[in-house]
Amino acid sequence: MQLIQTLDGSYTLKHDSKGHYHSIAGARQEALLKFVKPALTTELLKKDKLVILDFCFGFGYKTACLLDVLGINEKKLIIYGLEIDKTLLNKIQDLPDQFRHYNLIKKLINQNPLIQDKLKLQLIFGDARKQIKKIQERIDICFYDPFSPSVEPGLWTEKCFRSVYKIMNKGGVLTTYSCARTVQENMQKAGFIVKNGPEIGRRGPSTIGYRSCKNKICNQNRIINCCNYKQTNRPVYGFAKRQECASSS
Ligand SMILES: C[S@@+](CC[C@H](N)C(=O)[O-])C[C@H]1O[C@@H](n2cnc3c(N)ncnc32)[C@H](O)[C@@H]1O
Numbered sequence: 088m089q090l091i092q093t094l095d096g097s098y099t100l101k102h103d104s105k106g107h108y109h110s111i112a113g114a115r116q117e118a119l120l121k122f123v124k125p126a127l128t129t130e131l132l133k134k135d136k137l138v139i140l141d142f143c144f145g146f147g148y149k150t151a152c153l154l155d156v157l158g159i160n161e162k163k164l165i166i167y168g169l170e171i172d173k174t175l176l177n178k179i180q181d182l183p184d185q186f187r188h189y190n191l192i193k194k195l196i197n198q199n200p201l202i203q204d205k206l207k208l209q210l211i212f213g214d215a216r217k218q219i220k221k222i223q224e225r226i227d228i229c230f231y232d233p234f235s236p237s238v239e240p241g242l243w244t245e246k247c248f249r250s251v252y253k254i255m256n257k258g259g260v261l262t263t264y265s266c267a268r269t270v271q272e273n274m275q276k277a278g279f280i281v282k283n284g285p286e287i288g289r290r291g292p293s294t295i296g297y298r299s300c301k302n303k304i305c306n307q308n309r310i311i312n313c314c315n316y317k318q319t320n321r322p323v324y325g326f327a328k329r330q331e332c333a334s335s336s
Pocket of ligand 1: 175
């Protein structure tokens, strides 16, 4: 598998038949702007423990980016990664460290689950549609990242989204890069409140799915913290931006 530099300077790889593992417009920017940032609502940031599902873990960019943003000492983080291809673990070892916490992803090769400070990170190998049943805890955040719907339609079905929705806490958030109409419809049918996420480059928006929250406080405006990677692998924090809470609609 060949290492390919994306437009933000970070690297991706290309699967022989299924396409790139990350956006060629910027693998690191995609992780931050399409997955991590939209998932971190004010309500979730207030919790002292978050349970995260990295659905189609791949090279772990979304998890690494989340660790860069939240750190590993502030709150308890329990992260489950579902991945079918065990051979990727060896390839992770050869990748450059493009995230401050990528060393923790590399540690998984010899230590799974990895438990360090307030972090527990566990990879579960096999078909995510089956393995999701092994997760006993309710999740707050899901990074949903299979190959594209045209390549892997079976991973973007209503049934698949329902299996995630079922184990989500109220107020939970699913983020994904795809904005395909069928994807958004299937998410809605599964129970999610669906909103368009941010656009990066000239591609369409991403998608955010909220599991609605009965708690009135959650139904007030959410503040999304704004941060960005600026040429370095350290997220730079900027201003905070108000966003209407999806659960209130
Ligand atoms: C787009 S890549 C994910 C990239 C990854 N999230 C990252 O940030 O590095 C899709 C991943 O889904 C995995 N995959 C494909 N079918 C799967 C399945 N049925 N269950 C779990 N993982 C699967 C592939 O091996 C591949 O690693």
